[in-house]
Amino acid sequence: MAALRQMLRAPPLQARARAWAGSLATSCLADRCLWDRLHAQPRPSSVPTFDWFFGYEEVKGFLLPLLQEGRVACPPRVLDVGCGTSGLCTGLYTQSPHPVDVLGVDFSPVAVAHMNSLLEGGQGQMPLSPGHPASHLCFRQADALNLRPVAPSGSFQLLLDKGTWDAVARGGLPGAHQMLLECLRVLSPQGTLIQFSDEDPDVRLPYLEQTCRSRTVTVQELGPFGGITYFAYLVKGAP
Template sequence: MAALRRTLHLASLAAGTRRTVAGSLAGSCLADRSLWDKLHAQPRQGSVCTFDWFFGYEEAQGLLLPLLEKSRAACPPRVLDVGCGTSSLCTGLYTKCPHPVDVLGVDFSPVAVAHMNSLLEGGQGQTPLCPGHPESSLHFMQADGQNLQPLASSGSFQLVLDKGTWDAVARGGLPGAYQLLAECLRVLSPQGTLIQFSDEDPDVRLPCLEKGSQGWTVTVQELGPFRGITYFAYVVQGSD
């Protein structure tokens, strides 16, 4: 798939670290947890605290904030970032969203979850993260996106985010990717929205999503280009 044939563009990492990360992922199975444990354990240069596939919160906020504004009937709306890694999506929503929001980031890598909890709480000499709205909250938990039963009941989130997680899981086989999708839709409110961020071509991704999301509306929006690459937001929504 296109997202994994291209070099990962990690804007939040220094150039030397980018080369190391790209090299460590080349030819690897991105569905392997040990790979991500190793990646997230790599030392970060300077004040860099996050690692983003494709792009970070700043590039996604124009799509996310209107959806959260629309979801304010659930106050605060609950957001789930599946396969959050050490991305800036969760922290950006928590620290910069002007509306109250309850954000949960989950990842199967305990290394990633420990890092993000440390960042949230101000570990390693850093200042704790401050919410953009006093009623906002942020939590991180270790969980497999293909089995969210232990931590999330059906219909409990208004917005579910997947930035590159389908791409990674699909490297281990499409059945796993479809199971990930099924779990995302299970925990999504009937009026909620699932967004998959990817650079995979719509001709490839849309048939998969339409097959796995029967009864939901599937659309696609272009994002970018960012650093010369056009990305896509695959939007799966329930009825209004």
């Protein structure tokens, strides 16, 4: 993954990258124990979250308009699958001027505990305040291949996947395919699934179009961020 290689070279993250590089190079990115170890790494209080690819600031202009498209729920429900310790959920919650109901899920209990602590004001931080008084945020442990314990069918209007499908695919395409089917199951009929990835459209688009035949699949180029061009693959239901 180009984004992973670039992240490991980025000067502000060199110390952390050196600690992670061996595990990332030799381990399966679908292995929960790997992520538990990575999320347990100490971090300065001034950097409470960590983002692969890019953070909320880079894509807020892209995300916020999607929350207003054909809303059938107020606030719209947003699911971040494989949220890790990313600032994507917290950015939406604290900065969206519109009400949002955000759920971040990850199979790593270490990541979930870290984000819930951050939300409540632990780790030397102030409790997070919503950008809109009607907004809500929580984090729960869940496996992206089986979201039934936390997500009924058709219950989310926007589903975010920032590199999670890419990581699951490193463990085998059957698992990645099951994850996509789960994402489609929990998405509302008019909802939108966004897969953020650095994978080329020539590879990703045919797979998504074949699997998501009842929905519209498009791609939008993002960045470059840190010298890398990313793609947002959008899977949309009927308007």
